[in-house]
Amino acid sequence: MTWLRAILAAGLSVILPGAGHVLSRDWLRAAAFAGLFLAASAFLLPIEQLAAAEPASYDEAIAQATAMAEDVDPMAQFSLSFIALFATIDAAFRALGYPSGGDENADGTTCPECGNDVDPDLEFCHWCTTRLESDAPESETDN
CATH class of the missing domain: 2.30.30 (SH3 type barrels.)
Known part of the structure; x- marks a missing residue:
């Protein structure tokens, strides 16, 4: 059961960093990882493209998301991926019962x-x- 909980916590953290810590009831880490990821996303992603035009159809939304993904520089992609990966690993270890302080x-x-x-x-x-x-x-x- 512990392995299942660790896999679920890791999967939730891949979707949104911090969500896996909520499963382990580690509220402070959940807020820290979610806040860090959302702040980095707001700072690094080109949000002005999303605010410029609202898509009328599903195909336009996919085209707009693809254009936004192509505009993101590799350093921003690396930074967001690193935060998500670190949150995923931390959530999995916390769900397995490893204490955070050693x-x-x-x-x-x-x-x-x-x-x-x-x-x-x-x-x-x-x-x-x-x-x-x-x-x-x-x-x-x-x-």
Whole structure:
């Protein structure tokens, strides 16, 4: 199920960077990637062609989109592709449960499913309700 969620998060991030992070409930990263991509799009793409004439038919819309794509310089294409690729890879790794900060919590206080910090005294993650395995062996009681 985790791989399916990672593939879905990556697919959503290809369509719109940040959408895959919404699936993982990582709201800050979702807003950051979506905002970065939309701001770069507004800055790098020739939007004035779209505002100049409204297409009357589907064929005119395709011709106008093709003309706009031909006017985009390679550096703008690379920049937008890089943002989308980075967001896709990040969303996939976050959906697989890798924490964003590295291994600063090496004592096992993160959930293996969602990667959020958990209370070591609990037997489940209070974020995603995944049952946690305890590291200490259970003591047997004598009757």
